[in-house]
Amino acid sequence: xxxxxxxxxxxxxxxxxxxxxxxxxxxxxxxxxxxxxxxxxxxxxxxxxxxxxxxxxxxxxxxxxxxxxxxxxxxxxxxxxxxxxxxxxxxxxxxxxxxxxxxxxxxxxxxxxxxxxxxxxxxxxxxxxxxxxxxxxxxxxxxxxxxxxxxxxxxxxxxxxxxxxxxxxxxxxxxxxxxxxxxxxxxxxxxxxxxxxxxxxxxxxxxxxxxxxxxxxxxxxxxxxxxxxxxxxxxxxxxxxxxxxxxxxxxxxxxxxxxxxxxxxxxxxxxxxxxxxxxxxxxxxxxxxxxxxxxxxxxxxxxxxxxxxxxxxxxx
Amino acid sequence: xxxxxxxxxxxxxxxxxxxxxxxxxxxxxxxxxxxxxxxxxxxxxxxxxxxxxxxxxxxxxxxxxxxxxxxxxxxxxxxxxxxxxxxxxxxxxxxxxxxxxxxxxxxxxxxxxxxxxxxxxxxxxxxxxxxxxxxxxxxxxxxxxxxxxxxxxxxxxxxxxxxxxxxxxxxxxxxxxxxxxxxxxxxxxxxxxxxxxxxxxxxxxxxxxxxxxxxxxxxxxxxxxxxxxxxxxxxxxxxxxxxxxxxxxxxxxxxxxxxxxxxxxxxxxxxxxxxxxxxxxxxxxxxxxxxxxxxxxxxxxxxxxxxxxxxxxxxxxxxxxxxxxxxxxxxxxxxxxxxxxxxxxxxxxxxxxxxxxxxxxxxxxxxxxxxxxxxxxxxxxxxxxxxxxxxxxxxxxxxxxxxxxxxxxxxxxxxxxxxxxxxxxxxxxxxxxxxxxxxxxxxxxxxxxxxxxxxxxxxxxxxxxxxxxxxxxxxxxxxxxxxxxxxxxxxxxxxxxxxxxxxxxxxxxxxxxxxxxxxxxxxxxxxxxxxxxxxxxxxxxxxxxxxxxxxxxxxxxxxxxxxxxxxx
Numbered sequence: 001x002x003x004x005x006x007x008x009x010x011x012x013x014x015x016x017x018x019x020x021x022x023x024x025x026x027x028x029x030x031x032x033x034x035x036x037x038x039x040x041x042x043x044x045x046x047x048x049x050x051x052x053x054x055x056x057x058x059x060x061x062x063x064x065x066x067x068x069x070x071x072x073x074x075x076x077x078x079x080x081x082x083x084x085x086x087x088x089x090x091x092x093x094x095x096x097x098x099x100x101x102x103x104x105x106x107x108x109x110x111x112x113x114x115x116x117x118x119x120x121x122x123x124x125x126x127x128x129x130x131x132x133x134x135x136x137x138x139x140x141x142x143x144x145x146x147x148x149x150x151x152x153x154x155x156x157x158x159x160x161x162x163x164x165x166x167x168x169x170x171x172x173x174x175x176x177x178x179x180x181x182x183x184x185x186x187x188x189x190x191x192x193x194x195x196x197x198x199x200x201x202x203x204x205x206x207x208x209x210x211x212x213x214x215x216x217x218x219x220x221x222x223x224x225x226x227x228x229x230x231x232x233x234x235x236x237x238x239x240x241x242x243x244x245x246x247x248x249x250x251x252x253x254x255x256x257x258x259x260x261x262x263x264x265x266x267x268x269x270x271x272x273x274x275x276x277x278x279x280x281x282x283x284x285x286x287x288x289x290x291x292x293x294x295x296x297x298x299x300x301x302x303x304x305x306x307x308x309x310x311x312x313x314x315x316x
Numbered sequence: 317x318x319x320x321x322x323x324x325x326x327x328x329x330x331x332x333x334x335x336x337x338x339x340x341x342x343x344x345x346x347x348x349x350x351x352x353x354x355x356x357x358x359x360x361x362x363x364x365x366x367x368x369x370x371x372x373x374x375x376x377x378x379x380x381x382x383x384x385x386x387x388x389x390x391x392x393x394x395x396x397x398x399x400x401x402x403x404x405x406x407x408x409x410x411x412x413x414x415x416x417x418x419x420x421x422x423x424x425x426x427x428x429x430x431x432x433x434x435x436x437x438x439x440x441x442x443x444x445x446x447x448x449x450x451x452x453x454x455x456x457x458x459x460x461x462x463x464x465x466x467x468x469x470x471x472x473x474x475x476x477x478x479x480x481x482x483x484x485x486x487x488x489x490x491x492x493x494x495x496x497x498x499x500x501x502x503x504x505x506x507x508x509x510x511x512x513x514x515x516x517x518x519x520x521x522x523x524x525x526x527x528x529x530x531x532x533x534x535x536x537x538x539x540x541x542x543x544x545x546x547x548x549x550x551x552x553x554x555x556x557x558x559x560x561x562x563x564x565x566x567x568x569x570x571x572x573x574x575x576x577x578x579x580x581x582x583x584x585x586x587x588x589x590x591x592x593x594x595x596x597x598x599x600x601x602x603x604x605x606x607x608x609x610x611x612x613x614x615x616x617x618x619x620x621x622x623x624x625x626x627x628x629x630x631x632x633x634x635x636x637x638x639x640x641x642x643x644x645x646x647x648x649x650x651x652x653x654x655x656x657x658x659x660x661x662x663x664x665x666x667x668x669x670x671x672x673x674x675x676x677x678x679x680x681x682x683x684x685x686x687x688x689x690x691x692x693x694x695x696x697x698x699x700x701x702x703x704x705x706x707x708x709x710x711x712x713x714x715x716x717x718x719x720x721x722x723x724x725x726x727x728x729x730x731x732x733x734x735x736x737x738x739x740x741x742x743x744x745x746x747x748x749x750x751x752x753x754x755x756x757x758x759x760x761x762x763x764x765x766x767x768x769x770x771x772x773x774x775x776x777x778x779x780x781x782x783x784x785x786x787x788x789x790x791x792x793x794x795x796x797x798x799x800x801x802x803x804x805x806x807x808x809x810x811x812x813x814x815x816x817x818x819x820x821x822x823x824x825x826x827x828x829x830x831x832x833x834x835x836x837x838x839x840x841x842x843x844x845x846x847x848x849x850x851x852x853x854x855x856x857x858x859x860x861x862x863x864x865x866x867x868x869x870x871x872x873x874x875x876x877x878x879x880x881x882x883x884x
Binding site: 023026206207208210212213215216217226229230 | 332670673674675699700703706707708710711712715716717718719720721729730733734776779783
């Protein structure tokens with residue numbers, strides 16, 4: 001496993017070859033689910049990154065919008081302007097394909113940042129709890145327990161509400177995305193803390209940690225230099241599965257109207273806008289953003305499942 | 317006719333990269349009432365033979381060729397259903413760890429009765445009576461109450477007796493015992509082996525005893541088969557194979573066994589298979605700081621050392637209960653000597669080592685090193701100096717090296733931490749050290765998992781020597797290693813003591829190893845030192861009853877060939 005995780009300073013070519021030959025890469029190549037899922041994720045991520053280049057319209061530039069284009073069904077020319085849109089347009093005449101690309105950007109950015117933040121908080125608190133034990137561990141893990149009794153969405157809404165109350169109105173839209181990230185991260189760190197603590201408790205008693213203490217290494221070098229690299233594989237698995245959950249959490253919050261503002265719509269905001277038109281026949285405004293969200297969350301989740309199996313030697 | 321015959325058995329494990337042959341055309345047979353020893357080092361394929369006979373080969377393992385016959389009937393290659401009828405009934409098994417081979421949720425009675433009824437049928441009353449007789453027979457006192465207890469209420473040795481009763485309860489023809497005493501203390505080991513021997517005789521059961529321990533083989537088997545790398549290299553009566561080994565591998569194996577009666581200068585370097593790895597102690601000695609082993613004053617003075625572990629937590633101090641692991645222990649270690657501590661598991665010997673290493677704070681008493689009070693962990697400057705001077709070699713070479721660190725980083729860590737050298741010098745020093753312990757300087761670029769157990773222990777030694785310490789703590793340094801690797805490592809430790817003037821604290825449960833290594837020995841029992849003696853004196857005239865009991869139970873190995881051994 002270790003040759004797949006980090007092999008610093010080897011010649012690049014042999015390293016690639018070594019990686020390709022490793023059990024990890026082999027298990028990837030022999031799992032069609034993993035290959036397809038990662039392909040979908042890569043396409044969606046690239047689409048999000050290069051949205052300004054790919055999108056035929058900029059849906060947030062009022063100058064390019066034509067209200068006459070509103071409610072154009074997918075693939076058919078508009079009755080007034082004769083313009084054709086691949087996935088149709090919404091009520092404002094915005095190209096749905098373009099809004100999805102931009103929405104994907106927001107969704108992925110919020111999801112990835114939230115997971116990263118949750119990971120940093122969770123890993124540090126989990127390591128500290130496991131290494132020091134005693135009342136520090138009790139305190140951290142009880143906070144985690146208490147937090148788990150509230151649904152994640154509720155915690156996120158609470159934080160969102162407080163943040164909204166204390167930020168001045170003119171900054172609210174700009175702040176919204178960052179508040180969203182913090183809200184999701186704070187409802188998600190518990191998982192990381194628990195997993196890291198569990199793994200670190202096992203590692204802590206291994207003899208290499210004692211050897212490091214014997215040399216005279218301090219607590220923090222031992223925690224981060226010795227224990228941390230050995231508990232990273234479960235963290236990687238949790239991070240992947242959390243990413244899917246964070247993207248869904250963001251979509252849920254945005255759907256509820258407490259997330260990304262309509263000026264910077266995420267996939268969730270798009271779905272919220274679309275659901276108003278579902279029963280009046282304009283199904284495409286809801287359908288395509290929802291499909292994109294589904295494809296993204298499902299692929300990331302499947303990738304996480306595969307990763308868990310591939311990194312677990314017992315299931316091989 | 318033989319009870320069990322294995323002919324030309326080949327077991328293969330196809331893996332992604334290559335076909336791994338675990339057992340290569342092995343043949344052996346077991347007679348009724350006979351104990352047939354199967355000996356070899358780890359990876360020799362001895363457990364795989366046991367699994368193949370039981371039909372318990374783990375996927376993707378398969379029998380590629382050969383036959384296994386039980387009482388003239390072929391049992392290899394029969395379907396799973398038929399095999400299940402035989403397993404447990406005609407052939408049963410005793411596993412290494414009695415803690416995991418019994419179901420913790422059922423009482424001993426329930427487990428025995430279920431097995432008896434499944435295989436022999438009959439009423440519950442009959443099964444109950446049978447269970448009681450068996451528990452009585454395997455030497456568990458007070459069978460009526462013990463039967464209704466759960467496995468965790470039994471000690472390790474008693475649990476293994478229950479496992480033996482379970483193996484015997486269906487009147488099997490053959491029992492496969494896979495390292496049945498490896499997890500047990502010496503005193504218990506002797507009793508369990510005697511019991512197996514007795515029962516095999518009494519019930520005319522054939523036993524295959526799989527072990528890596530030559531002492532167990534010499535003491536309790538009738539015939540023995542020696543395996544190396546999946547092949548049978550030698551087979552015959554125990555007296556013949558142990559006394560006049562023919563094959564070069566058997567000779568090297570027997571020569572590497574530590575003897576309780578004969579102190580060797582060095583273990584003979586008869587290597588077989590693996591390449592010779594040198595240990596360049598002379599190179600090392602050239603750069604080693606001259607130590608002045610002043611013998612007038614002890615290097616270590618340890619007085620009234622005590623360690624208590626919290627057994628029951630409680631908010632209030634009087635609610636807590638403690639377990640005294642080390643109780644008022646005092647001894648001296650003189651400069652340049654190897655001081656041994658022996659005892660059974662739980663005697664507190666490792667706790668003493670860890671307190672001296674500063675890994676556990678002391679709860680009472682003092683440790684003085686060269687006149688400095690080192691048991692007081694708060695004095696930073698004394699601690700820093702002390703840590704440069706002591707190092708430790710751990711028991712398990714698989715967990716004592718960080719798997720995510722490169723070997724050169726592992727060896728360099730102590731030097732870096734104590735800021736003994738700057739960058740370029742560290743690299744040269746690390747390469748030198750790895751070269752001197754016989755790994756070659758290229759080893760630094762690899763990760764620990766690329767090395768074998770013995771090589772890893774050499775990495776541990778290189779790390780321990782990096783700060784040029786005066787004192788080395790060895791906590792069971794060879795108990796996880798094969799006997800031939802053990803001989804190599806013990807030779808290295810002897811070299812270190814002799815040529816570098818290192819003082820050592822040597823913790824072990826293995827008396828013959830202690831005999832080879834130590835100048836003086838402390839015998840520990842339940843947290844206390846019962847006897848401290850010169851090693852030769854202890855082995856010749858033990859003063860206390862406990863020490864003489866330990867010596868009595870130790871395998872004697874008198875029948876082993878002494879070819880190529882020289883006393884020192």
